[in-house]
Amino acid sequence: MPKILIVGGGYAGFYTAWKLEKHLRRGEAEVVMVDPLPYMTYLPFLPEVAAGSIEPRHTVVSHRRHLKRTQLITAKVTGIDHANKTATITPEGGAPYELAYDHVVVTAGSVSRTFPIPGIAENAVGLKSVEEAIYVRDTLISNFEKAAALPQGDPLRQRLLTTIVVGGGFAGIETFAELRSLVSSLLKDYPGVTFDETQFHLIEAMGRIMPEVSLPTSEWVLKSLAERGANVHLDTQVTSAVDGIVETSTGESYPAGLIVWTAGVMANPQVTRGGDLPLEPRGRITTQADLRVIDADKNIVEGAWAAGDVAAVPDKTGGLPDGTCVPNAQHAVRQAKRLAKNLVAVIRGEEPVDYFHKNLGAVAGLGLYNGVFQSGKTAIKGFFAWVAHRGYHGLAMPTWERKWRVIWGWVHNFFLGRDNVQLAAAQQPRAFFEAFASRPKPPIEQPVEPVAAPAEAVAAPAEVK
Structure with missing residues (x-):
């Protein structure tokens, strides 16, 4: 064979x-x-995983469960x-x-795809894997909890409540909007944190966002984000992120608690x-x-x-x-x-056929109950676009087993609300055990008494010439 x-x-x-x-x-x-990896990740769902709208395990498809006749090597x-x-x-x-x-x-x-910008490799995180999405969500909620314990006006508190997303394409805008939606839902659980304290900045090098949609549609998205307290910086590049302080080509700087990089692949x-x-x-x-x-x-x-x-x-x-x-x-x-x-x-000795696909449109989620859909010159915005976004991706998720898990999770969240619990400690699962684990005591060293040399072994010093 x-x-x-x-x-x-x-x-x-x-x-x-x-x-x-x-x-x-x-x-x-x-x-x-x-x-x-032993699974395939449905990447369009990663912004919703980061926002806690989808259970992380539901956005991946197990290779071994669904590929029965393929030899799998991890x-x-x-x-x-x-x-x-x-x-x-x-x-x-x-x-x-x-x-x-x-x-x-x-x-x-x-x-x-990153650039040799100082500090990006050490302080930013991408959004190309489910592990990164989990990290983004846990970090954002953990930052909220730390900030709530600090007094207002504390520089560290402001830094922890500042989130920066680099890249204004589909992935960047969806991530930015979903995280903004998550933070808005967190405010009710942290009465000491005000809406104005939560700072969100999107940095885009081009003069517009979402080039996949028309200019009027992208401008509507900008307006929608601005109404929710988001700051979008166009024609702006990141020049440094050393120590988590994002500096831009316009001369501004933002100490950030979370930096998400979505500027291309x-x-x-x-x-x-x-x-x-x-x-x-x-x-x-x-x-x-x-x-x-x-x-x-x-x-x-x-x-x-x-x-x-x-x-x-x-x-x-x-x-x-x-x-x-x-x-x-x-x-x-x-x-x-x-x-x-x-x-x-x-x-089988037959002729292959060329790949041909004409894009019929683009759809993006902008947080709960808000979205945008573009097909040709037709654009749908708001709630119905959000329904189209979830409907399309819910059906596009491979295998019915995974479709049902995702859709059932959405139904649960609709009735029970978003589950805003972070498990950041899972990044270092043995830390708690190691902190209290008993260890063997070091052996006690017995003092060594000097031993006198035998009398016959003592020789007279040699004559020095």
């Missing part, structure tokens, strides 16, 4: 394996998926030698080994740079429209496929400026479905 190796179990990787199980006949091919792929059709698998705590394959599907996704460099597959200038693997990898001369690299954020897939609609599909969930899911069908077709 030909062996298909899928590198990465995120959006594109999970859907590719899921659909291959559906389309392949038994015994037609062996599918192996390698990923350091490890990293640290090298791809496609010339010899082998990949280097590095399990955690184990020695690397080589895995041979016939077809490789690279779907390693993307990571946060880039293809996973650990996989792309660790292999011999051709890359384009932005570091993505070059493919043609049928998702097969091609070299600089447009020749097909046999047995190599790529999809999702890690791939530069041509946009057949002609609607994007650089001619390739943008790195988002809509394209990743649809490309994976097409890739699975094309890979099965090639194995």
